[in-house]
Amino acid sequence: MAADSQTRRALVVEDERPISELVRLHLELGGFTVDEAADGTRALALARTTAFDLLILDVMLPGLDGVTLCSAIRAAGPNRQTPILMLTARDAESDKVVGLESGADDYLTKPFGVRELMARVGAITRRHRRTESAVAPATDRVVSRDITLNLDKREAQVRGQVIELTRQEFDLLHQLASRPGIVYSRAALLQNVWSDDSFVTERTVDTVISRLRRKIERDPQDPALILTAWGVGYKFADVD
Secondary structure, X not given: OOOOOOXXXXXXXXXXXXXXXXHHHHHHHOOEEEEEEOOHHHHHHHHHHOOOOEEEEEOOOOOOOXXXXXXHHHXXXXXXXXXXXXXXXXXXXXXXXXXXXXXXXXXXXXXXXXXXXXXXXXXXXXXXHXXXXXXXXXXXXXXXXXXXXXXXXXXXXXXXXXXXXXHHHHHHHHHHHOOOOOOEEHHXXXXXXXXXXXXXXXXXXXXXXXXXXXXXXXXXXXXXXXXXXXXXXXXXXXXX
């Protein structure tokens, strides 16, 4: 992520021109240069060839929809770790969960106010900078059961195989795996992993845990690594 004193680059993917222009205007006022795309197919081509500091994706798009686009961006290319804010015209919880499960950092329901838009942009970009600038701990590796985390490379291996994790997934897995057997409440995980981002909820923790289990567990329906502490939160399986 570029520093605040430098020009940052954002991609806005929105097919409703008035909304696209509104978002572009206020991002530019916030110090971003803005690229725009009105369909998911063009947006994916841009995201696979150009590194951005922020991506704002509408859910309902011609070509590729926003959820499919988000998943494709997280799978490969220069924006696998770039903060992503999704815009949706539907406020059902299931729609928001689908967006988060595809790899988005946050979502915003239309119609939205400009102040809330910029507050959410500020929250996810601050969190990204905080992750990148964090001082490395005394050890650069965490090894616990089937998991090996290389903190310098931000690389995760499961049973010897490298897996792709989003920034949130890696940070949450590191929080749990580095302290096996310790139960964390959802509120504690929000504080430790998301810190000052006031727009995420405990449901966000459940969503990222669900994504992690699908990536690291032999059977996500019967997890052996990330365990649920019923009525409390989650823990990583204790060492043998």
